[in-house]
Amino acid sequence: MKEKAFKSNSYYEGLFQNLYGGGKGCFVAFMQFFYQCNQAATFNEEFSACFEKLFKFELKNCEILSKILIKMGGDNKFYSSAKKFLSGYNVTYHKSIEKMFLEDVELLEINILDVKGVIYKLEDERLREEIGKILTNKKEELKLLKEVYFKSNLIK
Secondary structure, eight states: OOOOOOOOOHHHHHHHHHHHHSTTSHHHHHHHHHHHHHHHTTTOHHHHHHHHHHHHHHHHHHHHHHHHHHHTTOOOOSBOTTOOBOOGGGSOOOSOHHHHHHHHHHHHHHHHHHHHHHHHHOOOHHHHHHHHHHHHHHHHHHHHHHHHHHHTTOOO
16 A cells, blocks of 8 residues: 655745755764764674664664655665755764764764754654654663663773
8 A cells, every 4th residue: 555645844844855965964873873883893792793783773763764755755875954965974983882882873863852852843743753763762772772882891
């Protein structure tokens, strides 16, 4: 059965575009976690598995946002609402595992605040529900990241 389209709303589209393709959006988080997964694979399977779970969450978040944008009649290109295109420059590249985890915690905390702010601005209940899935994913990601970080005694 074909899913019902969302009413076109340029304000909402801008909010979703920033969550999707903004400089600290879901696609940047995906790229960062994917990079870290591959880096960690060379020295620590547990860290690599953690980052793999994170990038899979983010891939799901990107899928949710992409579908919303398309259903609103918008586009799912990799740029912010200001048309600033994503690139590898948006990813924070660290070789230190401690710095990776700290950077990721900060990124996810910012993402959670951004997603909560978007949900607060939405009047459409279906959109709130869809974006709520992303919020749930982000919270799970942060919980997982902190669990591995503290379990591994990475605090100096």
